[in-house]
Amino acid sequence: MKPHRLHYLLGLIALTLRLTAADAGAPRWNILFVFADDWGRYAGVYAGIDGKPSINDVIKTPHVDRMAREGTTFRHAFVNAPSCTPCRSSLLSGRYFFNTGRGAILQGAVWDEKIPSFPLMLRDTGYHIGKSYKVWSPGTPADAPFGGQAHAYEKSGRAPNNFSEEATERVAKGMTVAAARDEILAQVRGNFDAFLADRKPGQPWHYFFGTTTTHRKWIKGSGKSLWGIEPEALKGKMPAFLPDVPAVRQDVADYLGECQAVDAYLGELRARLEAAGELDRTLIVISGDHGMPGVPSGKCNLYDHGTAVALVMRVPGGKAGRVVDDFVCLPDLAPTFMEIGGAKPPAGLYGRSLVSILKSAKSGQIEADRTWVITGRERHVEDAREGFLPFPMRALRNRDFIYIRNFAADRYPMGDAKTALEASVLASGALTENTRVGFADMDSSPTKEWIIAHRADPKWQWHFEHAFGRRPREELYDLRKDPDQVKNVASDPAYAQTKAALAKQLMTTLTDAKDPRVTGDGMTFERPPFSGPLDSAPEGKRGRKASKTEN
Numbered sequence: 001m002k003p004h005r006l007h008y009l010l011g012l013i014a015l016t017l018r019l020t021a022a023d024a025g026a027p028r029w030n031i032l033f034v035f036a037d038d039w040g041r042y043a044g045v046y047a048g049i050d051g052k053p054s055i056n057d058v059i060k061t062p063h064v065d066r067m068a069r070e071g072t073t074f075r076h077a078f079v080n081a082p083s084c085t086p087c088r089s090s091l092l093s094g095r096y097f098f099n100t101g102r103g104a105i106l107q108g109a110v111w112d113e114k115i116p117s118f119p120l121m122l123r124d125t126g127y128h129i130g131k132s133y134k135v136w137s138p139g140t141p142a143d144a145p146f147g148g149q150a151h152a153y154e155k156s157g158r159a160p161n162n163f164s165e166e167a168t169e170r171v172a173k174g175m176t177v178a179a180a181r182d183e184i185l186a187q188v189r190g191n192f193d194a195f196l197a198d199r200k201p202g203q204p205w206h207y208f209f210g211t212t213t214t215h216r217k218w219i220k221g222s223g224k225s226l227w228g229i230e231p232e233a234l235k236g237k238m239p240a241f242l243p244d245v246p247a248v249r250q251d252v253a254d255y256l257g258e259c260q261a262v263d264a265y266l267g268e269l270r271a272r273l274e275a276a277g278e279l280d281r282t283l284i285v286i287s288g289d290h291g292m293p294g295v296p297s298g299k300c301n302l303y304d305h306g307t308a309v310a311l312v313m314r315v316p317g318g319k320a321g322r323v324v325d326d327f328v329c330l331p332d333l334a335p336t337f338m339e340i341g342g343a344k345p346p347a348g349l350y351g352r353s354l355v356s357i358l359k360s361a362k363s364g365q366i367e368a369d370r371t372w373v374i375t376g377r378e379r380h381v382e383d384a385r386e387g388f389l390p391f392p393m394r395a396l397r398n399r400d401f402i403y404i405r406n407f408a409a410d411r412y413p414m415g416d417a418k419t420a421l422e423a424s425v426l427a428s429g430a431l432t433e434n435t436r437v438g439f440a441d442m443d444s445s446p447t448k449e450w451i452i453a454h455r456a457d458p459k460w461q462w463h464f465e466h467a468f469g470r471r472p473r474e475e476l477y478d479l480r481k482d483p484d485q486v487k488n489v490a491s492d493p494a495y496a497q498t499k500a501a502l503a504k505q506l507m508t509t510l511t512d513a514k515d516p517r518v519t520g521d522g523m524t525f526e527r528p529p530f531s532g533p534l535d536s537a538p539e540g541k542r543g544r545k546a547s548k549t550e551n
Contacts, residue, residue: 026342027355028204029316030282031122032269033333035091036262037084037134037212038299039288041308043263045073049323052483053237058229059256063267064286067314071284072322072358077311078373078397079330082290082299083380085109087330088136091289092117092145094334094351098376098515098525103136105390105530107382111136117145118334121343122206128199132191133161134210146208153207156190159183163213163261164222164254177226181264188268196276206337211265214258216293216443220250223257239305240484241297243451243463248295251446255292262286283340283358284314287330294445296467300380300414302395302404303477303485307375319361326357326370327398350513372398374509378517378525384415384440388531391415391441392517396506402485403502404475407517414439414468439468474499 045068047056080090081097081104089103090096093115097104101112123129130153135143143149159166163184170180192207199205223229231246231253238244242252266286273279288309292298297305311328331351338345339353357366365371375397379390391414392407406413418438442448448467455464466486476490476499489495507518516524524530 023339023342023344027316027340028342029340030204030278031127031206031337031340032209032273032282032284033206033337034209034211034262034266034269034284034286036259036286036288037210037215038290038293039214039259039262039310040291040298040305041077041288041310042256042259042292043068043310043312045312046310049073049075054239055234055237055252055256057237058233058253059259060227061260061263063263063270064310064312067266067270067284067286068312068321070320071312071314071318072324074311074313074324074326074328076325076327076373076399077287077309077330078307078327078375079290079309080373080375081377082301082306082375083377084289085137086377087289089145091330091333092119092136094118094331094338094345094349096331096350096374096376096513096515098378098517099348099350099513102529104525105379107379108529108532109137110529111144113144115348116346118337118343119146119151119206119208121338121346122341123147125341125343126203127341128195128203128205129207130195130198130205131208131210132188132195133158134212135208153191153195155194157184157187159187160185160261160265161212163258164218164226167226168219168222171225181226185264185268188265189272192269192272196272196278204341206341209265209269211262213261214255214288216445218254218258220254220446223250223253223255227257227260229253229256229260239297240486241303241305241463241466242295242447243454243460245450247450248447251294252292280316282314283316285311285333286313287311287333289330294443295447296442296451296463297485299443300377300441302375302377302393303402304397305485307395307397313358315358318358322361322363324357324363325365326367327373328354328357328370329373329375372396372505374506374513376515376517379530381415381440382533385411386416388533390525390531392525394506394510394515394517396502396509398502400478400480401498401502402475402477402479403499403506405503405506406471406473406475407522409471409473411470412439412468413471414441417468442467474503476502 042059043061043064044059045065079087081087083106085106086097086104089100093100102110119129130151131146132153135146166184167180195207231249234249234252242248273282290299291306297303299306332354335345335349335351335353336355339355360366376394378392391411395402395404451463451467454460474490475488476495477485478489490499510518
C-alpha cells in the first residue's frame with residue numbers, strides 16, 4: 001500500500017475512534033466563529049432593536065444584519081471581563097475569568113494547561129480545528145488553548161488584522177479603494193479555503209477567525225475615505241460620556257470603519273461556505289471580546305460600553321429573525337460548542353449551554369432564570385499603577401440596574417496620571433501613540449488626548465473626571481432612567497433597598513464561585529505572580545505591522 005494511502009486510512013480510523021467517544025445525540029454542526037478584538041456592540045441590527053438614537057444608526061453591516069434576519073440576535077450579551085486576555089480565558093474555558101489562574105490578567109498571563117479549552121475538546125471528539133489570527137494571548141505560543149500554531153491558517157496573509165492601515169497603504173501606491181479592499185478580502189478567502197481543504201471527508205470542523213482590526217490604532221480619516229462614514233452623521237447620537245465634538249466623532253467614525261471591515265470579512269466567509277455547500281450544516285457565530293477601546297466607559301470598564309457585545313448566531317435549521325432577551329455571557333459559548341460537538345463538559349464551568357435557546361422557535365425571554373450576569377476585572381496594563389497594582393472591580397447587571405463594587409477605591413481606575421498631564425506630552429501627541437504615557441488602562445487615542453487637553457474647560461471637566469477620576473466603593477445605575485450609566489445613585493436613600501439586594505447577590509455569587517478577591521484574605525491578585533513586572537518575554541504583535549498592541 002502506498003504511504004499516502006496508508007496515512008489516509010489511519011487518519012480515518014483515528015477519526016472514527018474519536019467520533020465513537022463523542023455524544024451520539026450531539027448536533028455535530030460545523031462551527032464558524034468570527035470573534036473581533038474590541039468590537040463591542042456595533043451593528044445595524046442593534047439600531048432597530050434598541051429603538052433610540054445611537055452610534056448604531058450610522059454603521060452599515062449588511063452581512064451581520066442578514067445573519068440576524070436568518071438567525072438569532074441576543075439583546076443582552078456580555079463579556080465576563082472587559083480586557084482581552086481574561087475575557088478570552090473565560091470564553092475558551094467556560095469559567096469565570098478569576099477562576100482561570102494567570103489567565104485572569106493581561107500582561108504576564110500564562111494558560112493553565114490543566115484547564116480544558118473548547119477548541120481542543122472539539123478536536124478530541126473528531127473535529128478538524130483551525131484558526132486565523134488571534135485566539136488567546138499573550139504567551140508562547142500565543143494561542144495555547146487552541147493547540148498552538150499547528151492549527152493556524154494564515155499563509156494567504158495577515159492584512160485583515162489591520163484593514164485601515166493596509167488599505168490606506170495600497171491606495172497611497174495607486175490602487176483604488178475597491179481594489180485594495182478586494183486584495184485584503186482575498187486573504188480572508190485564501191486562509192479559509194486552505195482550512196477547508198485540510199479536513200477529512202465528512203469531518204465536522206471548527207474555524208476561529210480572530211481579526212484584530214477593531215483594536216487600536218487605525219488611520220485617521222479612514223472611516224470616511226474607505227467606508228464613506230461621515231463623522232458629522234454621529235452628531236447628536238453620541239452617548240453622554242463621549243464629548244460630541246468633531247475630534248471625537250472623527251475617532252468614532254474611524255472605529256466604525258474597522259467594524260464594517262469585520263462585517264465584510266463575515267460576508268466573505270459566508271460566501272465560501274455557500275460555495276462549498278456547507279452553509280446549512282454550519283453554526284455561524286459572531287461576537288467580540290469587549291467594548292470600544294480608548295474612550296471613557298469603554299474597554300476596561302464594567303459599564304455597558306465596556307462589557308456589552310454583539311452576539312448573533314445563524315443556526316442550522318433554526319427559526320429566522322429571532323431576538324432573545326435572555327442575559328448571556330460569553331463563557332456560555334464554551335459549553336454550547338461542547339454540547340454541539342458531543343464533548344463532555346469538564347468540572348469548574350459556570351457557563352451554561354445555549355443550545356436549547358438556539359433550538360427554540362421563540363423570541364423574548366426563553367429561560368426564566370437568565371436575567372443577570374456577573375462581570376469583573378483585575379489588572380490590565382502591567383504598569384498602570386505604582387507597584388503594579390490592579391484596579392479590582394466586580395459588577396452585577398440585570399435588566400434595570402448595574403451594581404459595581406470597586407474593591408480599591410483609593411486607586412485610579414484607568415491608572416496613574418504619570419506624565420499624561422504635562423503640556424510637553426500633549427504637544428508631542430504621545431497620548432495618541434503611546435498607551436503607557438499615562439492613564440495606561442485606557443488605550444491611546446485621539447479621544448483620550450482630546451479629553452485630557454480640555455480637562456480644565458468647565459464644559460468638559462466632567463468628562464475628564466468620569467474617565468480618569470477616582471470612583472466610590474459602590475456604584476449603582478438605574479438603566480430605566482440612565483441608559484448611559486453616568487448618574488451614580490448608590491448614595492441615594494431611595495435606592496438603598498435595591499443596592500443592598502444587588503450587593504448581597506453579587507457577593508454571594510462571588511463567594512460561591514470561589515473568587516479569590518472575596519475569599520480568603522482577598523489579596524491573591526495583589527501578590528506575585530499576578531502583581532509585579534513581567535517575568536516572561538514581551539508579547540508579540542498582531543498583524544504584519546507593529547501598530548496593533550496586545551492589550
